[in-house]
Amino acid sequence: MKTNNLGYPRIGSNRELKKACELYWAGKISVDELIQNGKEIRRKNWHLQAEAGVDLIPSNDFSFYDQVLDLTLTLGAIPQRYHELAKTNSPIDLYFAMARGAQKDGQDVVAMEMTKWFDTNYHYIVPEFTKNQKFELFSEKIINEFKEANALKIATKPVLIGPISYLLLGKEKEEGFHRIDLIDKLLPVYFEIFEKLQAEKVEYIQLDEPFLALNLTDKERNTFTQVYNEINIRFPKIKIVLANYFDCFGENLATALALPVDTFHLDLVRCPSQLDDILESGKLAANVNLSLGVVDGRNIWKNDYKNSLTLIKKATDALGENRILVAPSCSLIHSPCDLDLETNDETLTPEIKQWLAFAKQKVNEIVVLKQLASNEVIAQNSVAFERNTIANDNRKTSTLIHNNDVKARVAGITATDDQRKSNFATRRKSQIEALNLPLFPTTTIGSFPQTAEVRSWRAKFKKGELTTEEYNELIEKETEATIRFQEETGIDVLVHGEFERNDMVEYFGEQLSGFTFTKNGWVQSYGSRCVKPPVIYGDVSRPNPMTVKWSKYAQSLTSKWVKGMLTGPVTILQWSFVRNDQPRSETCTQIALAIRDEVVDLEKAGIKIIQIDEPAIREGLPLRKEEWANYLDWAVKAFRISASGVNDDTQIHTHMCYSEFNDIIQNIADMDADVITIECSRSQMELLDAFANFKYPNEIGPGVYDIHSPRVPSSAEMVRLLEKASAVIPVDQLWVNPDCGLKTRHWDETKKALIEMVAAAQEMRAAV
Numbered sequence: 001m002k003t004n005n006l007g008y009p010r011i012g013s014n015r016e017l018k019k020a021c022e023l024y025w026a027g028k029i030s031v032d033e034l035i036q037n038g039k040e041i042r043r044k045n046w047h048l049q050a051e052a053g054v055d056l057i058p059s060n061d062f063s064f065y066d067q068v069l070d071l072t073l074t075l076g077a078i079p080q081r082y083h084e085l086a087k088t089n090s091p092i093d094l095y096f097a098m099a100r101g102a103q104k105d106g107q108d109v110v111a112m113e114m115t116k117w118f119d120t121n122y123h124y125i126v127p128e129f130t131k132n133q134k135f136e137l138f139s140e141k142i143i144n145e146f147k148e149a150n151a152l153k154i155a156t157k158p159v160l161i162g163p164i165s166y167l168l169l170g171k172e173k174e175e176g177f178h179r180i181d182l183i184d185k186l187l188p189v190y191f192e193i194f195e196k197l198q199a200e201k202v203e204y205i206q207l208d209e210p211f212l213a214l215n216l217t218d219k220e221r222n223t224f225t226q227v228y229n230e231i232n233i234r235f236p237k238i239k240i241v242l243a244n245y246f247d248c249f250g251e252n253l254a255t256a257l258a259l260p261v262d263t264f265h266l267d268l269v270r271c272p273s274q275l276d277d278i279l280e281s282g283k284l285a286a287n288v289n290l291s292l293g294v295v296d297g298r299n300i301w302k303n304d305y306k307n308s309l310t311l312i313k314k315a316t317d318a319l320g321e322n323r324i325l326v327a328p329s330c331s332l333i334h335s336p337c338d339l340d341l342e343t344n345d346e347t348l349t350p351e352i353k354q355w356l357a358f359a360k361q362k363v364n365e366i367v368v369l370k371q372l373a374s375n376e377v378i379a380q381n382s383v384a385f386e387r388n389t390i391a392n393d394n395r396k397t398s399t400l401i402h403n404n405d406v407k408a409r410v411a412g413i414t415a416t417d418d419q420r421k422s423n424f425a426t427r428r429k430s431q432i433e434a435l436n437l438p439l440f441p442t443t444t445i446g447s448f449p450q451t452a453e454v455r456s457w458r459a460k461f462k463k464g465e466l467t468t469e470e471y472n473e474l475i476e477k478e479t480e481a482t483i484r485f486q487e488e489t490g491i492d493v494l495v496h497g498e499f500e501r502n503d504m505v506e507y508f509g510e511q512l513s514g515f516t517f518t519k520n521g522w523v524q525s526y527g528s529r530c531v532k533p534p535v536i537y538g539d540v541s542r543p544n545p546m547t548v549k550w551s552k553y554a555q556s557l558t559s560k561w562v563k564g565m566l567t568g569p570v571t572i573l574q575w576s577f578v579r580n581d582q583p584r585s586e587t588c589t590q591i592a593l594a595i596r597d598e599v600v601d602l603e604k605a606g607i608k609i610i611q612i613d614e615p616a617i618r619e620g621l622p623l624r625k626e627e628w629a630n631y632l633d634w635a636v637k638a639f640r641i642s643a644s645g646v647n648d649d650t651q652i653h654t655h656m657c658y659s660e661f662n663d664i665i666q667n668i669a670d671m672d673a674d675v676i677t678i679e680c681s682r683s684q685m686e687l688l689d690a691f692a693n694f695k696y697p698n699e700i701g702p703g704v705y706d707i708h709s710p711r712v713p714s715s716a717e718m719v720r721l722l723e724k725a726s727a728v729i730p731v732d733q734l735w736v737n738p739d740c741g742l743k744t745r746h747w748d749e750t751k752k753a754l755i756e757m758v759a760a761a762q763e764m765r766a767a768v
């Protein structure tokens with residue numbers, strides 16, 4: 001039996017990579033220093049895994065920005081707009097320009113597009129393909145890193161995204177071809193890489209083909225068969241580890257099992273039942289190995305050895321120990337680095353800490369599991385087993401986790417709890433009367449600039465350098481100034497500005513029971529950007545109101561309506577590490593009830609308009625279409641539960657960021673928010689078509705300017721967009737607002753842009 005790791009976090013346990021990259025971008029360290037930093041991270045990661053006893057240690061899992069972009073560069077798939085820049089810049093600057101755009105020395109090129117890596121919160125850089133796309137071996141990163149590890153006397157398994165998944169991850173930039181047709185041009189470069197690795201005596205190569213977990217066309221499936229047969233004919237000596245993760249093979253199983261590879265990697269966390277399917281199918285060729293992904297690479301819970309050993313034993317009974325590898329479910333880049341660095345007993349108590357495992361601990365888990373399953377070093381490991389059992393038993397029964405009142409409340413939800421008192425048409429009448437808003441009402445999405453100053457107050461407050469009173473007073477002043485600014489600008493529905501919030505999920509998590517926080521549990525989101533998701537470990541409840549004080553204060557300053565601002569249950573769930581001892585839907589419903597209580601309290605405090613943000617609802621969609629309905633059912637229901645405790649004349653808003661709305665428009669309508677604001681300006685209102693075609697019945701605020709850029713748009717531009725919107729949506733359904741919150745913008749451009757926005761709304765009103 002062996003152990004197999006698919007990838008290790010490359011950010012460094014103290015975010016060394018982030019720091020080095022940002023210093024380099026700011027011109028504060030040299031390219032050599034940057035490269036040295038990368039080398040040091042790789043060395044540490046390889047040593048850590050070698051010392052832990054991992055057999056198949058990955059290389060080429062390191063990246064300065066993104067592994068898909070690395071491969072794009074490796075394959076020379078550099079879009080035309082960077083060719084000029086490639087002549088004068090070093091490869092690493094070309095690479096960063098592709099990732100981030102470049103604006104210097106008269107050059108001005110935009111970045112490549114970025115999108116989510118399957119259903120994770122990791123973002124990759126989308127390859128761009130043209131009809132006559134050429135590929136060539138442009139960078140030898142993968143070979144160099146293999147050699148680098150060899151020099152440290154560590155034989156590694158280079159990791160590469162498989163050719164079919166690479167093409168499918170990309171996008172056609174012109175009409176008249178499908179990217180999968182590029183496979184014949186692409187393969188020779190893969191072969192060149194294999195040859196070079198073979199010359200360096202590579203034993204294993206891991207090819208990641210996570211598209212095997214998605215719905216594929218027949219053509220795509222056939223391409224798998226052709227490609228892997230050809231690889232096998234040309235490189236019979238290289239052991240290919242074909243990694244599929246995030247779900248089962250589904251209807252691709254027969255195709256997959258017929259591929260001539262050395263090892264199939266299975267994600268047994270997302271899909272434990274596939275082990276039986278494969279063993280019972282009788283289709284696994286003799287001598288082919290299975291890598292059992294039993295340790296969760298995407299969550300932070302300690303493995304349950306008893307469960308894992310049952311799965312492993314099933315496999316060894318059927319195939320023999322020699323054909324089994326023990327592995328994490330997927331690359332560990334989706335886990336934080338090291339639990340040992342969590343030393344704050346107040347937030348992460350020793351009781352909770354014993355339930356967790358980060359990347360370093362997970363590496364150890366796969367090694368211990370292998371030893372336990374193969375009866376190696378029994379004495380020492382029986383202690384490990386016993387400790388694991390105690391920790392997991394403790395978690396099952398801990399009073400920290402289980403709150404019977406919460407469980408009873410969820411069990412007692414009735415059919416009317418997710419229904420507003422009346423239908424939208426009736427509510428609308430009450431709201432028109434109660435709110436008295438003009439046509440094309442103007443509003444914003446919630447946050448106003450989180451300046452360095454505002455963030456410094458919070459930092460000082462957390463360090464105890466500001467008292468609660470001092471901190472609150474500063475936030476009050478900032479809020480008041482923001483209210484005054486909105487009044488002067490003539491905005492109709494005001495917001496308080498969200499200055500008291502660090503982050504739209506963390507702020508709520510900190511006030512809800514059942515949540516805790518890590519000090520250093522960072523996970524890469526994209527490039528140098530890392531996130532530190534809260535940990536939902538127990539039943540969720542809301543001991544006290546969370547936002548009422550700020551909303552009430554802001555409302556007391558003005559005679560205009562101030563909109564209450566909440567994060568929705570699905571988004572809170574989606575952006576946290578979620579407990580795995582009950583269905584996600586159950587946890588989501590608990591959060592929904594807590595948000596519902598907050599909504600009701602806001603109403604009681606005199607807040608007549610309440611926004612429940614759900615920017616993450618679409619990204620929670622399962623990978624396979626056949627699982628969508630179930631997810632959408634509970635996700636929409638959770639939102640409705642959170643929104644339905646109020647009277648007809650209280651107006652509920654929701655907000656969603658840029659997303660493909662077409663395939664879930666019915667579900668968005670089912671959420672039945674009185675008003676939805678969406679990100680729209682970058683698509684020139686095209687995104688609104690989904691709503692128009694559907695004849696979306698409720699009110700909509702299509703974003704009229706892009707908040708991701710400091711650029712100030714003119715009112716004329718916004719009028720043009722609003723005219724486009726009015727052509728497809730009845731004017732009495734339209735709101736006027738920016739695309740998203742303004743927290744990342746500066747005050748200067750924010751003020752100018754909102755003045756233009758209000759002018760645009762006035763012009764539209766005058767024209768009606």
Ligand code: GLN
Pocket residue numbers: 445446447498504565613615655656657740741742743
């Ligand atoms: N209310 C939040 C804000 O304005 C919404 C952010 C989001 O949609 N991501 O910042």
Ligand code: ZN
Pocket residue numbers: 445615655656657658679739740741
């Ligand atoms: Zn948004």
